[in-house]
Amino acid sequence: MLEARLSQAAVLKKVLDAVRELVTDANFDCSEEGIRMQAMDNSHVALSSVELRCEGFDPYRCDRPMSIGISLSALNKIIKTAGNEDVLTIKKDDDGDSLGLVFEGSKTDRVAEYDMKLMDIDSEHLGIPDTQYDAVVRMSSAEFARITRDLGNVGESVKIDVTKEGVNFSSDGEIGNAKLTLKQGSGSAAAVDDDDDDDEDEEDKKAKKKRKTASGSAAGGEDTVPVRIQLQQSVSLTFSLKYLTNFAKAAPLCKEVALHMSNEVPLLCEFAFENGHVRFYLAPKLSEDDE
Amino acid sequence: MLEARLSQAAVLKKVLDAVRELVTDANFDCSEEGIRMQAMDNSHVALSSVELRCEGFDPYRCDRPMSIGISLSALNKIIKTAGNEDVLTIKKDDDGDSLGLVFEGSKTDRVAEYDMKLMDIDSEHLGIPDTQYDAVVRMSSAEFARITRDLGNVGESVKIDVTKEGVNFSSDGEIGNAKLTLKQGSGSAAAVDDDDDDDEDEEDKKAKKKRKTASGSAAGGEDTVPVRIQLQQSVSLTFSLKYLTNFAKAAPLCKEVALHMSNEVPLLCEFAFENGHVRFYLAPKLSEDDE
DNA sequence: ATAGGAGTAT
DNA sequence: ATACTCCTAT
Numbered sequence: 057m058l059e060a061r062l063s064q065a066a067v068l069k070k071v072l073d074a075v076r077e078l079v080t081d082a083n084f085d086c087s088e089e090g091i092r093m094q095a096m097d098n099s100h101v102a103l104s105s106v107e108l109r110c111e112g113f114d115p116y117r118c119d120r121p122m123s124i125g126i127s128l129s130a131l132n133k134i135i136k137t138a139g140n141e142d143v144l145t146i147k148k149d150d151d152g153d154s155l156g157l158v159f160e161g162s163k164t165d166r167v168a169e170y171d172m173k174l175m176d177i178d179s180e181h182l183g184i185p186d187t188q189y190d191a192v193v194r195m196s197s198a199e200f201a202r203i204t205r206d207l208g209n210v211g212e213s214v215k216i217d218v219t220k221e222g223v224n225f226s227s228d229g230e231i232g233n234a235k236l237t238l239k240q241g242s243g244s245a246a247a248v249d250d251d252d253d254d255d256e257d258e259e260d261k262k263a264k265k266k267r268k269t270a271s272g273s274a275a276g277g278e279d280t281v282p283v284r285i286q287l288q289q290s291v292s293l294t295f296s297l298k299y300l301t302n303f304a305k306a307a308p309l310c311k312e313v314a315l316h317m318s319n320e321v322p323l324l325c326e327f328a329f330e331n332g333h334v335r336f337y338l339a340p341k342l343s344e345d346d347e
Numbered sequence: 348m349l350e351a352r353l354s355q356a357a358v359l360k361k362v363l364d365a366v367r368e369l370v371t372d373a374n375f376d377c378s379e380e381g382i383r384m385q386a387m388d389n390s391h392v393a394l395s396s397v398e399l400r401c402e403g404f405d406p407y408r409c410d411r412p413m414s415i416g417i418s419l420s421a422l423n424k425i426i427k428t429a430g431n432e433d434v435l436t437i438k439k440d441d442d443g444d445s446l447g448l449v450f451e452g453s454k455t456d457r458v459a460e461y462d463m464k465l466m467d468i469d470s471e472h473l474g475i476p477d478t479q480y481d482a483v484v485r486m487s488s489a490e491f492a493r494i495t496r497d498l499g500n501v502g503e504s505v506k507i508d509v510t511k512e513g514v515n516f517s518s519d520g521e522i523g524n525a526k527l528t529l530k531q532g533s534g535s536a537a538a539v540d541d542d543d544d545d546d547e548d549e550e551d552k553k554a555k556k557k558r559k560t561a562s563g564s565a566a567g568g569e570d571t572v573p574v575r576i577q578l579q580q581s582v583s584l585t586f587s588l589k590y591l592t593n594f595a596k597a598a599p600l601c602k603e604v605a606l607h608m609s610n611e612v613p614l615l616c617e618f619a620f621e622n623g624h625v626r627f628y629l630a631p632k633l634s635e636d637d638e
Numbered sequence: 639a640t641a642g643g644a645g646t647a648t
Numbered sequence: 649a650t651a652c653t654c655c656t657a658t
Contacts, residue, residue, distance in 0.1 A: 077643080199457075205644095206428035206459070231421035232445060232463035242456035 058086050058122060058148040060113040065159060066140035067112070067309075067329070074306035074327070074334050075104045076128040083179040086148075087121040090332070094181065102299050103182065103322075103337040112331030124148060124155060125175040134170045184337070189316040189324065190289040191218040195238065196281035197313040197327060201304035203236055208297045210234040213341055215294045218317065220287050227297065243280035281312050291317045293340040300325070303336040349377050349413060349439040351404040356450060357431035358403070358600075358620075365597035365618070365625050366395045367419045369590075374470040377439075378412040381623070385472065393590050394473065394613075394628040403622025415439060415446060416466035425461045475628070480607040480615070481580040482509040486529065487572035488604040488618060492595035494527055499588045501525040504632055506585045509608065511578050518588065529574045572603050582608045584631040591616070594627040 062068060075093075082095040090109040097104065110116040138144060138159040147156040159168040203225055207214050211229030218224075222239040306327040307313070316324035325336040353359060366384075373386040381400040388395065401407040429435060429450040438447040448461040494516055498505050502520030509515075513530040597618040598604070607615035616627040 202428075209424040209428060210461070230464075231418070231424060232461055234425070234462075235460045237458050237460075239456050 057117065057119050057150055058124075058146070059115070059117045060086075060091070060110075060146050061115055062113055062144040062146075064140065065135070065138040065142040065144040067108075067332075068144060069135055069138065069140065070306070070308045071106055071108070071332075071334060072128065072132050072135055074303075074309060075106060076132050077305070078102060078104050078302055078336075079128055081125065081127050081175055081177050083177050084124045084126055085121065086118050086124060088118050090116070096180070096182075097299075101296075101338070102302075103184070105184070105335040105337070106332070108332040119150070122148065122150070123179065125177040126155070126172075127175055130172055134172055137168065187316075187318070187321065187324075188288075189321075190287070190318040191291045191316075192286040193218055193223050193315040193317070194281075194284040194312055195223070195315075196283075197304070197307035197309075197311055199238075199281070200313045200315075201307040204297055204300045204304045207234055207236070208301050212297060213294050214297050214300065215292065216315070216317065217290070217292045218285060218287060219290050220285065223283065223285065238283045240285050241282050243282045289319075291319050293317055293319065293323065294343075295323060295338055295340055299336075299338050303338070306334045306336075309334060348408065348410045348441055349415075350406070350408045350436065351377075351382070351401075351438075352406055352434065352436045353404055354434055355431065356426070356429040356433040356435040358399075359435060360426055360429065360431065361597070361599045362397055362399070362623075362625060363419065363423050363426055365600060366397060367423050368596065369393060369395050369593055369627075370419055372416065372418050372466055372468050374468050375415045375417055376412065377409050377415060379409050381407070387471070387473075388590075392587075392629070393593075394475070396475070396626040396628070397623070399623040410441070413439065413441070414470065416468035417446070417463075418466055421463055425463055428459065478607075478609070478612065478615075479579075480612075481578070481609040482582045482607075483577040484509055484514050484606040484608070485572075485575040485603055486514070486606075487574075488595070488598035488600075488602055490529075490572070491604045491606075492598040495588055495591040495595045498525055498527070499592050503588060504585050505588050505591065506583065507606070507608065508581070508583045509576060509578060510581045511576065514574065514576065531576045532573050580610075582610050584608055584610065584614065585634075586614060586629055586631055590627075590629050594629070597625045597627075600625060 075095075078097040079093075079095040080098060082093050085092045085094075088110065090107060090112070092108075093104075093106040095104055096102070110118075134157060135144075139161060141162040142159040143162060145156075145158045145160075147158070148154075153174050154171045155174055157170040157172060160166070204214070207225060207227040210231060210233065211227035214225050214227045216223065216225055220240065222237055222242075224235065224237050226235040227233060303325045304313075309327045310329040312328075314324075314326045314328070316326065320340065320342075322337045322339045325338070327334045366386075369388040370384075370386040371389060373384050375382055375384045379401065381398060381403070383399075384395075384397040386395055387393070401409075425448060426435075430452060432453040433450040434453060436447075436449045436451075438449070439445075444465050445462045446465055448463060450459045450461075451457070495505070498516060498518040501522060501524065502518035505516050505518045507514065507516055511531065513528055513533075515526065515528050517526040518524060594616045595604075600618050601620040603619075605615075605617045605619070607617065611631065611633075613628045613630045616629070618625045
């Protein structure tokens with residue numbers, strides 16, 4: 057018997073938005089510690105990994121470990137009908153082949169109940185070595201999303217160079233090339249507006265939003281997220297922007313992303329929130345090929 | 348060597364939005380007086396003309412005249428990554444075949460640098476006679492945008508009649524016909540909301556915007572733009588709404604548009620802002636044909 | 639050619 | 649927050 061109650065359905069909605077374009081079906085492994093998911097993307101290039109720790113639920117009960125095979129598109133169809141503030145309870149009997157989901161409006165009396173059919177999925181559990189990386193860049197997740205989007209307008213891949221001075225993102229393409237530099241310590245607004253006249257009004261609106269959801273949200277007060285770099289050794293790596301853009305969809309989960317890199321080793325792109333994380337792994341492009 | 352610094356990238360963003368659907372590639376002619384562009388639309392029906400005077404830049408430097416062939420879609424991909432408040436500097440060497448663009452965040456340390464490849468474009472400089480028009484109608488550009496949009500829902504073309512009493516826009520179509528009259532001197536709100544519940548909030552936001560950008564914007568205080576008509580002789584002309592709707596995309600550049608008309612002569616539709624203008628020319632339909 | 643996703647505008 | 653439009657992927 058699994059029963060887990062999430063006071064803010066929004067968390068699961070965002071997790072799903074973060075991975076569903078990369079992963080279509082996956083096993084969710086439930087234990088007394090929480091719920092984990094791990095899967096390669098459809099073209100077996102990127103690895104996505106999700107953890108929702110039991111502390112994030114209240115109550116959380118899982119009598120014995122079980123692996124739940126879920127079609128993420130089916131789950132998404134259901135979960136997107138939940139309000140962000142809804143209280144979400146998921147339940148599974150030890151023997152059933154369906155997952156129960158109940159959404160309760162936080163204020164209203166509205167109650168929606170779903171039973172989602174489960175799937176049998178061959179899981180290929182990849183052990184991920186707990187690597188020590190040469191460079192860790194922490195920055196605003198919104199800024200990361202913007203950079204991947206902007207550079208995606210120009211080229212197919214991005215070269216990331218990290219030195220102790222800062223990070224450099226550069227990209228070449230048919231229309232020209234682009235280079236973007238962030239200095240260590242420079243703060244980017246947590247929310248970056250690129251197309252509004254009234255940046256301040258927008259900021260205000262977002263600040264209000266933040267205050268409103270602050271009670272149940274991952275992180276505290278400041279509106280800007282500085283670029284922080286931990287560096288053992290300078291790195292220079294090239295990645296497919298298509299994948300990084302996908303990873304950036306996890307940005308709504310938390311205000312900061314951590315990029316863990318070593319030369320010639322897969323990137324770990326981590327979005328950590330209060331009681332869990334979404335992590336993506338992506339091998340670098342080896343040289344100037346298939347751009 | 349060309350070097351021009353624009354303290355508000357928004358100006359160029361808006362200019363581009365105004366013309367990029369009509370013009371895909373064009374030469375930008377730079378001289379010590381500023382930057383000009385002139386091009387027919389793809390179907391050679393409408394002429395678009397842009398002027399950005401040197402006074403709008405600080406600093407502005409152009410050692411000798413040069414013509415820069417630009418793909419507007421490429422430029423748009425780049426320019427839309429700039430924040431409206433970003434400081435934008437464009438640079439071109441005398442011999443290079445690329446245009447450098449640098450966006451600097453007004454508040455943050457973010458710096459984005461682009462090198463955009465240029466094109467060779469056969470330019471066909473049309474001399475535009477400095478005509479004296481029989482009628483000049485000045486009105487709110489937002490109102491103009493609304494009228495073209497509204498009438499576009501009804502018909503393919505619009506007949507514009509100007510008398511000293513006012514302007515009349517009328518359109519016939521399959522679903523019926525529409526007629527819209529503006530009296531001389533009647534003030535239209537600079538921003539017209541037609542489909543929002545919360546008109547007041549919207550008005551407030553726009554008012555704030557105006558206050559904020561007022562320092563650097565074309566004209567002073569009032570929130571309403573009266574319809575003003577200068578008339579030598581009444582005119583009655585019919586135009587394709589498809590084109591007028593496109594012209595109206597320049598509305599964000601300034602609060603007033605000037606429609607210059609004489610019977611059987613191309614319309615001049617002018618959006619003038621502080622240090623430049625966007626102008627469109629369009630020949631009238633001759634009679635009740637191809638509607 | 640159709641469907642889905644992203645971005646933009648209201 | 650919702651709707652519409654554009655672009656990309658299948």
